[in-house]
Amino acid sequence: MSTPPSRESRISALPEHMRALLRERMAGHTVVTDAIAPVDRATELPASFAQRRLWFLEEFRPGGVEYNSGLALRMTGALDRQALERAVEQIVVRHEALRTTFDAVDGRAIQVVHPSMTVPVEHVDLSAHDDPAARDGEADRILRERLLTPFDLRVGPLFRVLLVRLGHDDHALLLSMHHIISDGRSLDILTGELTACYAAALRGRDADELPALPVQYADFAAWQHERLTETELRDGLEYWRRRLDGLQPLELPTDHLRPTARSAAGAVHAFDIPPELAEGLAALGRDRGASLFVTLTAVTQLLLSRYSGQDDIALGTATSGRDRAELENLVGFFVNTLVLRTRVDPAATVGDFLTSVKGTVLEAFDHQEIPFDRVVEALAPERDPSRMPLVQAMVVLQNSTDGAPEFAGLRTEPMSVSRDALPFDFMLEFDERDGKLTGAIEYSTDLFDAGTVGRMVGHWLGLAGGLVVAGSGGVLGEVSMVGVAEREWVVGAGRGVVGVVS
Template identity: 35%
Template structure:
């Protein structure tokens, strides 16, 4: 670590370090402590990732290996297409926008990558160059209602169009020209070359490059220190060391005799997962969202841990199981060299907590904290490699290890500011009709408060059941934020009472609807 003034005393340096450390999250403080104490696993991550010696092809990363397996299993599925829409308002320079996209493709090998099997080994094939064209679809002459319908149709068409992982390219984009000064840039990639963090990288570079190219200046972005394939080579070499056995030993112990969550469903589970889904959204009040943050800080945990403990309480009430298993995502970008790369790094973790013994909610927070920190300390073990090591019997009816997932979105997003243009990521319901898990609770921290999106498998659940689940989740949050010492069985009795009241209300509304229908029929007869 460097300091701006070499004459600063040792005590001043020590104070500055202490202050910086105090500003870190609980998770980062724990990981930092492990590194400073000489933990082998963490110190290994401090090694710089070198450039690979050969260009043109490389082994798959472990994350890509799993995605490649799923693609070969279901080549006609668009379930792993990832899309984003960027709304641009103002005087748009289309040529500069296309030039910017092509510069991003040049900078990032992942966007020029396809996949193949050579001598029975799966490999990345990296093209030396790739030039993208940016189609412009003019919708200005359509009436507003028709234009909105056409935007939705083309958006759906884009995300459902299949990618050929062997032929590529695995990136495509179009511009919908909405009005004289409004445009919608739609970008779609296959998940094998992207993840949630990637979108922040792509948008950040797009803004910086367009700002330069639109006024005839060269790129101001520095060249990348490594490429995604360098990471893939390094990852396999690193995990060939003692790190592999150490981390695997932890996960084998943690996942021994892992239960399946017996969540009540509205319909029997089909033998083959169709990935048909829907989404329900809940916006938590800003005041409640702020109270949750205060409680997490006072309890020495992260907001994610607090939300996870609440979600697990809810699942405990639904299933009557003490051993609750939920999955989550981690960015898996622990090395500074990969933070600015486009690529598929995200790893999945299994978070297993025992809720037996009727703990208070505050006691449960401690259990969830310990479980989460332990998982984070072993987060580098690839999910695909874990599945292989455990020799699990895979079925096409459900995801392995866990079927319910909770994610708090906190991937960094750069400022969206361009001279002469208003830029914003446009929310879309593109992915709302797909579901990879039985349930995925996705939370986003917005300026208006926490936004909760519950994505669910429509082969299993009805919309009314999911709306009720979100209502119970909010009720739990309102209770625990005020009374964190409440015991689990008291919280669940509260949910049972709320459920009974909801059932009475539903029956009353149904009865009134039947009476209203009967009266209408009687009038027509008379």
């Protein structure tokens, strides 16, 4: 049995904003010491709680693509196709999640881990195109088409690789997976290991420097079911029942009538947050001992309150679910959705509002082990096929590093692929990269026009600037979405683009 991970090693596997949140809650908490152990593959392998939810959604509405995720890279240089194919073979052997399909037994979703599975590297040759612009346009169409091709969860494979030849030493590589076997961290792991395996394959070897994997995702899923005893679930679900009792759907004004069933059609509007505003928000949070994530959540909840006219705002956010050292290098679906419910009182001070949001976030993270699908079951909200249950809007803060993965002998850079599909009405995703803060609103095109979302970006920036100017002692209801702060900070900040939704 492996040695239980230390408290600090478990924290170090998390994004920085989550580390800050958890450190604030460490005092008096018991360290988890139950190790995840391998389970017999001859037994029935349960799907994790997060996987069960995606399985249900696929069974409820087959052929959806909102849970397809992917990464595209432009690769310049002498690419060795055989080495790339060998590298793909190696990572499929290494990670069981890439060899997993799903089925149901007595109505329960189970994982089917295949001893071997071939994931072909599909090749498309566009190098004969005379017009580079037309060639690149066709490549973008093909990449988007493959990214939006539904996966068959029962048949698989749920991992696809596409290589498009654009010229003699010019290629585009697309890695795509269904979310049921992956998350954002999994894509980072996958590309990093692919580069190591590719370099080794060029030397005629297998990569031997990759860290050992003491367990696989199926082991985690079995451990999760064993660890979340009925008593623990009951206590955790009771918290969420109390916290979310009486929660009403978010009713934002829309440009179009809400369809009877949501289609997941979406787009993205990205924008820059000027450095002085980002620093102002960070300083405002520090005044109340709040992380940047808490401050960004507060601005977003205030925006949604102003737009909806509601003072009871629930936002969803995603946790990494990787708070154990055994899971750090594993491909799989570990994220969980948390509901952040805060009352927006116009008479409150800015500082008191931040303190309230901070308390909401910390409490939610205290109860993050309770799977979202069990919370939905416990609350049993009236099923509405036109919207997601409990939360219709999300807020996420990513901590990224610059640069694309480095393949031996190749120059690589990320490519933007239009996915145009998302599972929520509205999502604000922030990215903190080398001291720079950017944002993107992913929105349902069934509900919102691009111009409306552009104005929402301006109003978000206006509110953020207004809160910074008002300071902790300012009155929340007196902070305007427009005015001096908006004129100073918004001009030139917005830039609408459509890109990969991950």
